[in-house]
Amino acid sequence: GNLTIASSDSSSKHVPYYSCGPKTDPKIQWILLHGARFTKEDWKTSGIQRRLCESTGGGVAAKSLDLPSQTTRDDLVKA
Numbered sequence: 093g094n095l096t097i098a099s100s101d102s103s104s105k106h107v108p109y110y111s112c113g114p115k116t117d118p119k120i121q122w123i124l125l126h127g128a129r130f131t132k133e134d135w136k137t138s139g140i141q142r143r144l145c146e147s148t149g150g151g152v153a154a155k156s157l158d159l160p161s162q163t164t165r166d167d168l169v170k171a
Contacts, residue, residue, distance in 0.1 A: 107167050110136050112145040113153030120148070124156040132156040 110132050113121075122144055124135045135141040135156035144154045 106170060107157055107159060108132065109155050109157045110141065111153065111155045112141060114150065115153075118153035119151035120153070122152065122154040124154055125159070126156075132158045 124132075124141060124144075126132070126134060135154075141154050141156055145152050
């Protein structure tokens with residue numbers, strides 16, 4: 093499965109992320125977070141995100157997020 097890459101420019105309020113798996117009605121949806129030394133890119137390049145999405149024959153969705161320090165609940169809902 094290919095990762096769908098979505099991002100936003102730094103001036104927007106959107107949360108940058110990578111996602112893979114079904115867009116609607118996944119069996120399981122993972123949200124992948126990270127510490128200060130890492131980014132969403134680490135989930136992608138390590139292959140962990142791809143393996144999660146492929147683990148059940150395509151029924152799993154996974155999003156890796158880069159949360160700015162000023163992220164609000166509404167920003168997360170839009171992601």
